[in-house]
Amino acid sequence: MGEVVQMHFTTPDYVIFALLLVASTCIGLFYALSGGRQRTTQEFLLADRSMSCLPVSLSLLATFQSAVAILGAPSEIYTYGTQYWFLGVSYFLGLLIPAHIFIPVFYRLRLTSAYEYLELRFNKTVRIMGTVTFIFQMVIYMGVVLYAPALALNAVTGFDLWGAVLAMGLVCTLYTTLGGLKAVIWTDVFQTIVMFAGQLAVIVVGAHQAGGMGEVWRKAMNGSRIASLDLNPDPTERHTFWTLGVGGVFLMLALYGVNQAQVQRYLSSRTEREAIMSCYVVFPCQQVVLCLGCLMGLVMFARYGEDSPLDKGYAPPCGALSTISSAFNSLATVTMEDLIKPYCPGMTEAKATLLSKGLALAYGLVCLAMAYIASLMGSVLQAAFSIFGMVGGPLLGLFCLGMFFPWANSIGAIVGLVAGLVMAFWIGIGNFISRMAVPTPLPPFINATAMPVPGNMTTAVMTTIMDSITSKPKPRGLQALYSLSYLWYSAHNSTTVVIVGLIVSLLTGPSKEKYLTPGTVYPVLGNLLFFLSKLRKSLQDHNDFILHNSLRECLPKFNSVLSGQMCALIDIVC
Known part of the structure; x- marks a missing residue:
């Protein structure tokens, strides 16, 4: 195993870091000085609804698969093993449902803010409550995202922690305020390419230092970091196939279905079809990012063993820029469209655009303050997903209810x-309180520098597993509720909103569908019946085709047999 050496930025490192920030700023300046020069809210907030599928897809990927995923996923794999990889199962439904349900509804209503939908479907009070909830969610989340890569730079290179926070925060604020959503999306494209390159560089260099990918796999196996399929249905287990594959679907729906940062990108697409296609394009990209993150974790484990630098963090800072800029722009959008414009109907377009830019700047400064609070949150990956589950889950439930x-x-x-x-x-x-009282037990570390005898290895692993199973008490009562896996938060909380909302609606007088705004309700039953009728007709046509072909084959044979029998009968009579 290698020792962790405290490194420091050299001149080339500072040059590369500066170039990353300068390039992002230049993209913002380019869109501030070209085209319509961000003179309308339509251009500043929705890129004039002119974006094509590919940049929107890469921007969707960068918005949440950022520093949190690139820093958190390798750390998760290093610490707990590859069980986290099964989160990829949730990506299919997590993107298919938004593509064919949420996007058509939002796009056909020609919205700017996702929370406009809530007023069309319910009333203004619901819209404001949804907007305030989203603002609370994103303000906390962007603090986590800004702090994570700054912590990584500080831990690995000695780069000043709060200097990195200020540098990245101010650059994001600058290009978002100047260039609007076009600058945000194209900067996301640039930073996505840099993220992929960074992941590949870590894997290639780390695998070479560890002795090759074969050696990486061997050490990961010996260190019990290659996890098998865990079908344990217990929802208090942190990561199993069900928490990742099913609970993860609700998390993805909260992220890619109703979150303003993503909805805003769908609405910036030129057509509804391109918005839908962006979900299909981002799916394989997500799988690639997840797999690369898992490989990074295994390579780090093989390279450093127990002394991994992931204990303190490593992540390309570009991932943070894309997420933070998306947060600034989406927060400025909902504040302007949901909290200001409805109460200032006489505001001119020029004044509204200027105010939108001021809001993006203000949220940038708030983000810097939130980075300090994020420093107290512990695990980056779990903190980020917990925030989205705790706040994004109820928002998902609210949209599903309507x-x-x-x-x-x-x-x-x-x-x-x-x-x-x-x-x-x-x-x-x-x-959070229960975890502070009782730390989460880590998987056993087995010396991965030497290959044990297979029989001894099996005995050691099985003994450790049996000891951990028998020694772990099952939580009961409220403790069981507090022990719920963070990946079930979205599912649990969205279901609570739907059930309580339906009960209260029935008790207070249900709405009548004929009085609702057209296009605000997705016809689940109608589409299901239509699909079943199409399926029934398809099966019936298939059966008729088979029957027709069978008759065509059988009739000539039947006729030849019948004619032969008639000839024999005539011969007998004669």
Whole structure:
């Protein structure tokens, strides 16, 4: 195993880091001085609805598969093993459902903010509550994202922690304020390429230093970091196939279905078809990022063993820039469209655009303050996903309540959202306190420098597993609720909103579908019946085709046999 050596930035390192920040700033300046020069809110907030599929797809990828995923995933794999890789199973439904349900509804309503939908479906109060909840979620989240790579630079290179925070935060604020959503999307494209290059560089160099990929795999196997399929249905288990593959679907829906940062990119597409295609294009890209993150974790484990630098962090800072800039732009959008414009109907376009830029700048400064709070949150990956589960889950439930249940009314939506948020913070804070009291046990470390005898290896692993199973007490009562895996937060909290919202709606007088704004309800039953009728017709046509071909084959044979029998009968009579 290699020792962790404290490195420091040299002149070439500073040059590369500076070039990354300068290139991002130049993209913002280019879009500030070209085209319409960001003179309208339509251009500043939605890129004039002129973006094509590929840049939107890469921007969707960069927005949340950023420093948190690149820093968090390798650390997760290093510490707990490859079970986290099964999160990729959730990507399929997590992108297919937004592509064919959420995007068509939002795009056909010609929205700017996703929370406009809530007013069209319910009323203005629900819209404001949804907007404030989203602002709270993103302000906390972008603090985590900004702090994570700054911590990495400080831990690995000695680069000043808060100097890195200020440098990245101010650059993001600058190019977002100057260039609007076009600058954000094209900067995301640039930074996505840099992220892929950074991941590949870490894997290639690390694998070479560890002795090759074969040696990486051998050490990972010996170190019990290659996990098998865990079908344990216990929802309190941190990572199993069900928490990752099923609970992860709800997390992906909260991210890619109703989150303003992603919805804004869908709405910037030239056509609805290109918006839908962006979901299909981002799917394989997500799988690649996930696999590269897992490989990074295994390579780091093979290279450093127990003394991994991932204990302190490593991540390309470019990942943070893409996520933070997306947060600034989406926060400026919802604040302008949901909280200011409805109460200032006489505001001119020029004044609204200037105010939108001021809001992006203000949120940038807030982000710097939130980075300090993020320094107290511990695990980057779990902190980020917990935030989205605790706040994004109730928001997902609110949109699902309006979109899939025509009889849900505004009172049910308000009570449901409040109930979901109360439940979310109750479980989330209880989980945090219980984890502080009892640290999460880590998988056993087995010396990966020497290859044990296969029989002894099996005995050692099985003994360790049996000891961990028998020594781990099963949580009961409220402790079981607090022990819920963070990947179930979105599912649990969104379901709470829907159930409470439906009950309250039925008690207070359900809405009548004929009075709802057209296009705000997705016809689940109608589309299901249409699909089943098409399937039935297809099966019937297939059966008719088979029957027709069978008759065509059988009739000549039947006729020849019949004619032969008739001839024999005539011969007998004659």
